[in-house]
Amino acid sequence: MVYDIRTRSGAVMPNLGLGTWRMGENVAARQEEIAALKQGLDLGMRLIDTAEMYGEGGAETVVADAIDGQREGVFVVSKVLPHNASYKETLAACGRSLKRLRVDRIDLYLLHWPGEHPLEETLRAFTTLAEQGKIRHYGLSNFDLDELTRAEQLPGGSRIVADQVLYNLERRGIERKLIPWCASRNIAIMAYSPLEQGRLRPDDGLRRVAARHNASPAQVALAWTLRHDNVIAIPKATRLQHVRDNAKAAEIVFTEEDLADIDRAFPPPHRDMPLETL
Numbered sequence: 001m002v003y004d005i006r007t008r009s010g011a012v013m014p015n016l017g018l019g020t021w022r023m024g025e026n027v028a029a030r031q032e033e034i035a036a037l038k039q040g041l042d043l044g045m046r047l048i049d050t051a052e053m054y055g056e057g058g059a060e061t062v063v064a065d066a067i068d069g070q071r072e073g074v075f076v077v078s079k080v081l082p083h084n085a086s087y088k089e090t091l092a093a094c095g096r097s098l099k100r101l102r103v104d105r106i107d108l109y110l111l112h113w114p115g116e117h118p119l120e121e122t123l124r125a126f127t128t129l130a131e132q133g134k135i136r137h138y139g140l141s142n143f144d145l146d147e148l149t150r151a152e153q154l155p156g157g158s159r160i161v162a163d164q165v166l167y168n169l170e171r172r173g174i175e176r177k178l179i180p181w182c183a184s185r186n187i188a189i190m191a192y193s194p195l196e197q198g199r200l201r202p203d204d205g206l207r208r209v210a211a212r213h214n215a216s217p218a219q220v221a222l223a224w225t226l227r228h229d230n231v232i233a234i235p236k237a238t239r240l241q242h243v244r245d246n247a248k249a250a251e252i253v254f255t256e257e258d259l260a261d262i263d264r265a266f267p268p269p270h271r272d273m274p275l276e277t278l
């Protein structure tokens, strides 16, 4: 079942949402993309992750059409590009995103990855935007533990509610420190590319677990990311069958045997490693 995660600063978001990278790039695919997002919302995946980068703003306009008439029940996440993340430019970028999304407030606004502008400035802009009611919450993306620890010390840092990072069966490095560190502070981890963009290594162990649950390997991979209390997964799917499969994945409950089989097939790292990105 999809359930709500509550972070510090009172953000409440579903643990399974919808990604939008590669949407809004192609006019011919637009109606299919809108239908996929609407289907996901109908099935309870009521968080949509987008960014000013995706389709150069095109994905945000797809989201606008998908949430039309049901804005209140959807948790909308967008991101500012690092090169726009000065104080002044963050305010301007957020204004453009609000316009494309056709909403008056973004529920969670993230810095897409660490960049050249001092993070103090970006956090100051996030604080201003929150005071103006243009964003409800803010966070970061692609920040490793050392960077997040520094961010936490800056003015406004204690209000960071999420770090969106790469996490899937083949990218387990964050299990060692980042996930527990965030859990202890009530910060959400948003797992991006939970299906490794459809390129997960085929594996017999994974297939066995999938067969036990009458599920596909992709459903098992997705459900597996959701086993932590503070992790939200945001798979992207344009095909309606994929959207339905992803919603159903939230119903999978793993046994100890399943988890052991998965660990054998995709072993957890035995040493600390830098955050991986795509």
Ligand SMILES: NC(=O)c1ccc[n+]([C@@H]2O[C@H](COP(=O)([O-])OP(=O)(O)OC[C@H]3O[C@@H](n4cnc5c(N)ncnc54)[C@H](OP(=O)(O)O)[C@@H]3O)[C@@H](O)[C@H]2O)c1
Binding pocket: 018, 019, 020, 021, 022, 049, 050, 112, 141, 142, 164, 165, 191, 192, 193, 194, 195, 196, 197, 198, 216, 218, 219, 234, 235, 236, 237, 238, 239, 240, 241, 242, 243, 245, 246, 278
């Ligand atoms: N913050 C960041 O830097 C960052 C980076 C990457 C991604 N993201 C966010 O995370 C979202 C998800 O990541 P992603 O798009 O990179 O990759 P992903 O969700 O791991 O994989 C998407 C691919 O998997 C396929 N798929 C979806 N559900 C499936 C299922 N049940 N069975 C088999 N295949 C399935 C999709 O096919 P169809 O589309 O054909 O259905 C698509 O080709 C993005 O869309 C974006 O919102 C953020």
